Amino acid sequence: MLVAAAVVPCPPMIVPELARGAVAELDALRAACDRALAGLAETAPDRLVVLGAGDADATLEAGGTGSFAPYGLDLEVVLGAGAAQPLSPALTVGAWLLGRSPWAAERIAAGTAPSPVTAAVIASDADPARCAARGAELVAGPDRVALVVVGDGSACRTEKAPGYLDARAEPYDRALGAALADADSDALAALEPALAEELWVAGRPALQVLAGAAGPGRRGRLLYAEAPYGVGYFVALWS
Structure with missing residues (x-):
């Protein structure tokens, strides 16, 4: 169950x-x-799952290794037990963020007990139904699961953004921020894949997995919602 x-x-x-x-x-x-x-960390989960979009659905039970070399930085990060499987770009950033957390770093170093770390990938083109099913799969069973959901909002917020300026991007991200603040799983589940693709919303499938994992009755806190480089970045905590 998701905690x-x-x-x-x-x-x-x-x-x-x-x-x-x-x-x-x-x-x-x-x-x-x-x-x-x-x-x-305050919820003391039994298992930590780091989720991001990628080329195809995958579950890396032993974690994986990511690199920032494609961006010109000789830096590798490890998730879970340090398996050789490559991490997607989203999961690579997620692993780096976890490495900053003493609580998470301890579990990544341990690899297994007391709180195993699993990497999960949802295909970038997965439809909402598949995302919902994937979310339910990830939190099934008696373990108390915590999810780290990695993904951006629209990359069309300004003329210098990767997807250039689209007038629909700002209201889209505003609604997305409201859904995260309210822990509104229904709103996330209703995101349209075609519109998300047009607005370069890379986080759409991962957020819809969260909707499937969380269901109704959650509490949300929106900790950050800005677009410093023309891309919508959100940080939220659901409990």
Whole structure:
């Protein structure tokens, strides 16, 4: 069963060595991510699942290894027991964020007990029904599961954004932020894949997995909602 979930974004620039002279621009984002992961720690879960979008559905029970080399930084991160399986870009950022958390780092180093860390991937093109089913699968059973959901909002917020400016992007992200603040699983489940694709919403499938895992009756806290590089970044904690 799901006891808590943290939603975090996945910009590679969140790593200070990549941000270089612009490190301070994402200080507030890093701090919000740290608070969200600390909130997971307070629930003392039996199992931690880090979820992000990728090429195809996969469950990496032993975790995996990610690299920031594609972005010009010689830095590897490990999730779980340190298996050789490669992590998707989203999970690589998720692993880096977890490495900042003493609570999570302890469990990543342990690999297994007291709280195993699993990496889960949902296909970027998964439809809402598949996402909902995937969410239910991840939290099935008696274990108290905490989810780290990694994904961004729209990348069409400004003219310099990766997807250029789309007038629909800001209201879309505003509604998405409201859904995260209210722990509104129904609103996340209703996200349209076609519109999300047009607005470059990379986090859509992972957020719909969260909706399937959480169901109704949750409480939400929105800790961060900004678009510093023309991409909607959100940090939220559901309990």
